[in-house]
Every structure is written in structure tokens, then in C-alpha cells.
Amino acid sequence: MAQTDARTHARTDSSHALEIALLRLDAELPPPAYAHPGDAGADLLTAVDVTLAPGERCLVPTGVAIALPEGFVALVHPRSGLAARHGLSIVNTPGTVDAGYRGEIKVLLINLDPADTIRLRRGDRIAQLVIQRVERARFVEVEALPESVRGAGGYGSTGGFSRG
Ligand SMILES: O=c1ccn([C@H]2C[C@H](O)[C@@H](COP(=O)(O)OP(=O)(O)OP(=O)(O)O)O2)c(=O)[nH]1
Ligand SMILES: [Mg+2]
Numbered sequence: 030m031a032q033t034d035a036r037t038h039a040r041t042d043s044s045h046a047l048e049i050a051l052l053r054l055d056a057e058l059p060p061p062a063y064a065h066p067g068d069a070g071a072d073l074l075t076a077v078d079v080t081l082a083p084g085e086r087c088l089v090p091t092g093v094a095i096a097l098p099e100g101f102v103a104l105v106h107p108r109s110g111l112a113a114r115h116g117l118s119i120v121n122t123p124g125t126v127d128a129g130y131r132g133e134i135k136v137l138l139i140n141l142d143p144a145d146t147i148r149l150r151r152g153d154r155i156a157q158l159v160i161q162r163v164e165r166a167r168f169v170e171v172e173a174l175p176e177s178v179r180g181a182g183g184y185g186s187t188g189g190f191s192r193g
Contacts, residue, residue, distance in 0.1 A: 039098035047101070047160060054133055055092030058151075061158055070106055070157025073136060079149040081140035086120050089136045089155060097128040102163040105136055105156050116142030119156060126158075134158070 031048070033040050040048040051060055054076075061071040076092035097103055105124030111117040120137040136156045140147045149155060179186075 039101065047098070049098075049160065050096040052094040053092065054090075054094060058092040060093060061091075070159045072108070072154040073105070073134065073156045073158055075136075075149050075151060075153050075155045078151050079138065079147075081117075081138060081147045081149075083140055083142055083144055083146065086137060086139040089138050089149075091134045091136060091155075094131055094133050095126070096131060097126070097160070099128050100162055100165075101128055102126065102161055103134075104159045104161060105134070106159055108154065108157055111155070112141075115145070115147050116140060117147055117155075123159070124156075 031040050031042055042048060053060060058074055058076055061073050063071050073091045073093070076090045079087055079089055081087055095103065103126035105119060105122070105126065107117070107119045107122055118139050118141050120139045124137065126134055138149075138155060
């Protein structure tokens with residue numbers, strides 16, 4: 030049975046999956062899908078053939094638009110297999126799809142391989158969409174921040190590689 034979250038108005042179906050309105054801008058392309066039960070990311074497809082020379086980037090259309098409920102974000106992550114095998118990544122990883130965005134989801138692919146060209150065909154799975162709840166903050170200006178154990182240490186303050 031479908032349930033509605035009183036705070037976010039987000040609807041979940043009987044398997045507790047969040048219902049998200051999806052518009053297919055390309056009728057012949059299958060919608061994003063989870064490859065296995067329990068997967069965090071639903072695979073996004075490229076709607077066009079793409080050729081990426083080494084170091085080249087390209088904003089690639091996926092043929093879908095969504096309407097996220099308020100209080101959610103969709104993050105566009107690279108696929109690890111394509112990254113490991115071909116050096117295919119995303120320039121702005123993870124890409125942020127705002128709840129109010131109604132345009133086509135696009136993926137800013139980049140070929141990080143130093144030598145090989147990457148050729149993608151329309152319908153190839155190029156990225157994965159991870160849906161998460163997200164908080165909205167109210168930034169409250171103060172004179173001093175509360176103390177913490179870490180303090181201002183960062184950017185390697187705890188050390189880096191240990192080399193024999
Ligand atoms: O990988 C991505 C990243 C963003 N977007 C879309 C949805 C998002 O809501 C919108 C704006 O993204 P973002 O806020 O990251 O970009 P911006 O450069 O700040 O643009 P804007 O000024 O429109 O917010 O672009 C995508 O389709 N794919
Ligand atoms: Mg923005």
C-alpha cells in the first residue's frame with residue numbers, strides 16, 4: 030500500500046520505494062533502472078552516441094527528466110567499472126540534481142585515459158543516479174564557533190601515505 034510522509038509529502042510504494050515522477054523525453058530509450066535489488070544507484074543511459082578523445086569532456090543528455098519531492102536530491106555518480114576499465118569519469122562528480130529541476134538530466138562525462146579514445150553508443154549505461162534525503166540549512170552567523178577535537182586541522186593534518 031502506498032504511504033505518504035507527512036513532512037515531505039513523499040510517497041513510497043509497498044516495497045518502500047520512493048515514487049518519483051519521470052518524464053521520458055526519448056520514447057525509445059528505457060528509463061533508469063536498478064541493476065540488482067539493493068543497489069543504491071539507478072543506471073542512466075546516454076541518449077546519443079559520444080566519442081571522447083583523451084582528456085575530452087562532453088555534456089551528455091540522458092533522455093529523462095524527473096520531479097523529486099522536496100527534501101530529496103539526486104546525485105549523478107560515475108560507474109566504477111567504466112572508470113576502472115576506460116578512465117571514464119564525471120567532471121563535477123557527483124552532479125547535483127535539485128528537487129526543483131525539471132529539465133533533462135545530463136552527465137558531464139570526461140575521458141581521463143591518457144591514450145585511448147572512448148566510444149559510447151546511444152543506450153549505453155554511463156552513470157548512476159543516487160536519490161538521497163537532504164537537509165536544508167538556515168545559516169546562523171556567530172562571533173565564534175564551538176570548539177572541537179579537530180579544530181581547524183585539515184588538508185592532511187593527520188598525515189598522508191606512510192612509505193617504508
Ligand atoms: O550532473 C548534473 C548536474 C546538474 N544537473 C542539472 C540539475 C541541477 O538542478 C541543475 C543545476 O546544477 P548545479 O546547481 O550543480 O549547477 P550550477 O552551475 O550551480 O547551475 P545553476 O546556476 O542553474 O544552479 O543542473 C544535471 O542535469 N546533471
Ligand atoms: Mg546551482
